[in-house]
Amino acid sequence: xxxxxxxxxxxxxxxxxxxxxxxxxxxxxxxxxxxxxxxxxxxxxxxxxxxxxxxxxxxxxxxxxxxxxxxxxxxxxxxxxxxxxxxxxxxxxxxxxxxxxxxxxxxxxxxxxxxxxxxxxxxxxxxxxxxxxxxxxxxxxxxxxxxxxxxxxxxxxxxxxxxxxxxxxxxxxxxxxxxxxxxxxxxxxxxxxxxxxxxxxxxxxxxxxxxxxxxxxxxxxxxxxxxxxxxxxxxxxxxxxxxxxxxxxxxxxxxxxxx
Numbered sequence: 001x002x003x004x005x006x007x008x009x010x011x012x013x014x015x016x017x018x019x020x021x022x023x024x025x026x027x028x029x030x031x032x033x034x035x036x037x038x039x040x041x042x043x044x045x046x047x048x049x050x051x052x053x054x055x056x057x058x059x060x061x062x063x064x065x066x067x068x069x070x071x072x073x074x075x076x077x078x079x080x081x082x083x084x085x086x087x088x089x090x091x092x093x094x095x096x097x098x099x100x101x102x103x104x105x106x107x108x109x110x111x112x113x114x115x116x117x118x119x120x121x122x123x124x125x126x127x128x129x130x131x132x133x134x135x136x137x138x139x140x141x142x143x144x145x146x147x148x149x150x151x152x153x154x155x156x157x158x159x160x161x162x163x164x165x166x167x168x169x170x171x172x173x174x175x176x177x178x179x180x181x182x183x184x185x186x187x188x189x190x191x192x193x194x195x196x197x198x199x200x201x202x203x204x205x206x207x208x209x210x211x212x213x214x215x216x217x218x219x220x221x222x223x224x225x226x227x228x229x230x231x232x233x234x235x236x237x238x239x240x241x242x243x244x245x246x247x248x249x250x251x252x253x254x255x256x257x258x259x
Contacts, residue, residue, distance in 0.1 A: 007122060010053035011037045012044035012070070013086060014062045018107060022057060022086075025114050031122065041065025042160055045153070049078045055121050056081040057105075061088070064162055065153065072142055073153040075190055082125050083138060084117050096144070100137045149199035154180055154187035161187065165203050169218040169236040171196060173211035184237045206255060208232060208244045222259065230259075 009032050013019045019037055026032045035051045038044035041064035048056065048070070060067040067085060074080055085097060085104040097104040103117050124131045151162040169181045171193060178196075180187045189196075197207050204216045220235035230244040230252060244252055253259045 005031065005122065005126060006033050007031055007055050007118075007125065008033050008035045008051070008053045009055040009057065010035060010044070010047050010051060010081065011057045012039075012041075012047070012062065012067075013057070013059040014039050015059075018059070018086075018109075022109060022114075025109065025111050026118075028111075029115075029118060032118065041067075041070050042162060044070045045073055046160055048074055048081060052079065053081045054125050055118075056083045057086055058083050059086045064151070068142055069153070071138070073190055075155075080135070080138075082121050082131065082134065084121060096141050100141055102134075102137050102141060149196075149203075152180065152189060154189055156185075156187050163187070165200055165205075166215070166217070168205075168215055169234045170208075170212060170214040170240065170242060172213075172242075181234075181236055181240060206248075206252060208242050208248055208252070210245070212242050214242055216255070 009026065011019050011022055011034060013022070016039070019039070023034060023037075026034060032055075035053055036047045038047045041062045044058065044062065045065065047053070058067045058070065065073065071080060071083065083103070085102065086107060086109070087094065087104060088107045096102070103120060105113055105117055124134050149165060152165055152168060154161045154163045163180070163182070167182050169183065171178055171180050171189070173193065177188050178191060178193055180189050193211070193213055197205065197213055200213070206214050206216050208214045214232060214234065218235050219232050220239065221233035223231040223233060225231065229246065230249050232242040232244060234240045234242060
């Protein structure tokens with residue numbers, strides 16, 4: 001009998017009993033090698049980037065970051081593992097998974113269902129064209145996932161932090177990398193600036209320039225030049241200065257009556 005390839009798997013679920021059951025079921029399959037476990041979204045993200053698993057069992061609802069946010073937050077230079085979503089009854093997820101024929105397991109996981117999903121994963125992991133098609137399904141799912149920006153995934157060196165958006169003084173582009181300035185430090189973030197603008201608009205952020213997004217609550221001073229340009233002095237430790245583009249100056253005046 002032909003021996004299947006060894007598949008390196010990561011288990012991400014905030015319920016210890018659920019992880020233990022999944023591990024017991026997977027231990028019966030000699031083709032699966034479990035390389036790690038995660039009990040929240042940040043640990044899942046770190047495990048994906050550090051362990052580089054082939055296969056990810058990902059709980060949809062986890063503290064810190066949910067399953068969709070975990071996948072969206074993977075660094076662009078790291079491969080995304082083939083993902084089998086795990087969910088209790090979650091109306092959006094169930095409908096989306098079924099509609100797009102995306103691999104998922106419903107809690108409590110049944111051995112027969114698990115075996116079917118693992119066999120599907122083994123085939124797709126080894127078939128590049130089928131895997132690309134599967135990735136596109138997941139990409140569409142992530143693009144339509146309910147927006148959530150309760151926390152910002154911020155990075156410094158090889159560490160990952162969850163930051164309150166209110167702590168961000170401003171975001172800015174630096175040599176093609178989006179960075180977040182807080183009171184006394186700077187992090188880099190794995191988002192598009194337009195994506196952040198849309199997600200944080202209701203939290204008082206404003207696109208001052210094509211390369212900067214500012215927290216209006218963190219403005220210390222507005223300086224008006226004779227040429228009608230506006231410079232924002234922020235209240236971080238460096239009193240950073242952000243120039244508002246001519247086009248956005250009109251929008252800022254609409255946001256701040258009397259300016």
